[in-house]
Amino acid sequence: MRKLFIPLALAFLLMGSACQSPSSSPTQEEQTAENDPQKEQEAQKETEEEPLSEEEAFAEAAAGPFEITMTMVPAKKLPFNGLLVHGPDLEEATEVKDIKGTYYLLRNQYFSEGRHYMSLGYYFWDGKEAKRQNIKHYDMENCNFDLVSKFPDAGFQIADEDKDGEAEIYCFSQLDCVSDVSPTNLDLHIFEGQNYYQLTGTNKVEGQGGEFKASDKFEAEEKIFNYASDVFNSFSAKVKAY
Secondary structure (H helix, E strand, O other): OHHHHHHHHHHHHHHHHHHOOOOOOOHHHHHHHHHHHHHHHHHHHHHOOOOOOOOHHHHHHHHHOOOOEEEEEHHHOOOOOOOOOHHOOOOOEEEEEEEEEEEEEEEEEEEEEOOEEEEEEEEEEEOOOEEEEEEEEEEEEEEOOEEEEOOOOOOOOOOOOOOOOEEEEEEEEEEEEEEEOOOOOEEEEOOOOOOOEEEEEOOOOOOOOEEEEEEEOOOOHHHHHHHHHHHHHHOOOOOOOO
16 A cells, blocks of 8 residues: 555645646746836826816716706796896896806896886895896886887797807897887897806898997807807897887
């Protein structure tokens, strides 16, 4: 039995040695790479992505599918009280949703102490309170002729001409005191987030009027200015005084 045991033991030892993989132990180069902190940092940088800035995040989101909406909302269903600024007889507002959230455009006109007022206000709703972005007031008194005062439905629309995901809302206002059928004052207001732009001119009546100019602070991108100009030219003849 001793003669058989010794050769078998040697055979098992030889088989175990032969089964070991030649690559089971790391090479010197691999060990050097694993122990090199500079290479480890470089590899980590390659796998990590830097966080996007707010502007980059909005630009990336705007490049994808999204929807800008505009809905009329009864004033009593607003999440905040707009009557204090825009008059007690405010009936409805416009809710606009875009890539940044929910906005409300409030438009109203009313009489107070012998004066006629018109107001437009654009507000951002953050879920807790309304943050005013822009507001515009008009007033007139002692009109001894025909008072023309309204927010025409013509041309009232939303767009996103600069493709940044923020809605641009376009609306006209008309306030004048006239004694005949002639062109009346007509303003086109453009709200975009915290930005406000305005074109001032007249409506077009029997081939007269229809001219406009940009306000001194009109600093919008060329795409928005061109679109606003098209809106004014397209609808100035459709906005009637009466």
